Amino acid sequence: MTKHDLGASVRARLLNQAHAQKRPFQELLQYYSMERFLYRLSRSRNAEQFVLKGALLLTAWRAPLSRSTMDIDLLGRMSNELEHIHVLIANICELESEPDGIEFDAQSIKVARIKEDAEYEGVRVRLHATLARARIPMQIDIGFGDVVTPAAIEIEYPTLLEFPAPVLRAYPK
Incomplete structure (x- = not known):
């Protein structure tokens, strides 16, 4: 299956899921x-x-949400220098992975400070992803300096389709 065919297939499956769940396609x-x-x-x-x-x-x-979220919130355990964050996110975007139809545009990355002059400043990353010619704006907010008690745990993040699940560190329940 070509990259374009896979993207079109994923897009069609997400559209079917949106109809079945009566959810907005853009949300999925x-x-x-x-x-x-x-x-x-x-x-x-x-x-x-x-x-x-x-x-x-x-x-x-699987907690009920009052509204859907449109960004990723992360705690960062590294330098909060903008250029450093830019390089980290670009490397993630360009990482080879199992084909899933989506492409992340490392060239579209914009990095800016949030919470100016706060004791622990955060960083906001904006970028674009593409799935079968559908352009998807993304936002990632990275906070710094929080103490996680008890310690972070490893979770398997649920997937919408049958692709490998992210296994990553998360705040404990």
Whole structure:
């Protein structure tokens, strides 16, 4: 199956799932892109430097959400220098992985500070993913300095389709 055919197949399966679950297709596209990014992150050499938190973690716990989330929230255990984060995210985007139809555009990465002048500044990363010519905007917020007590745990993040699951560190329940 070609890369284009796989992307079209994944897109069609997500569309079918959206209809069956009576959920917006754009929401499933967003969740799929975040899931596949987390998969690449989990396979990267820097996986241990990130801890999943926020609404996507609640999704992994199957907790009910009042609204869907459109970003990935992570705790970073590394330098919060913008150029360093840019390189880490670009490396994750370019990581070879099992074909899943989605491509992350490392050239589209934009990195900026959030929580200016706070004791622990965060970093916001924006980038684009593509699935069968559908352009998907993504946002990743990385916080720094939080103490995780008890210690972070390893979780297997649930997948929308039959692709390998991300296994990554997360805040404990």
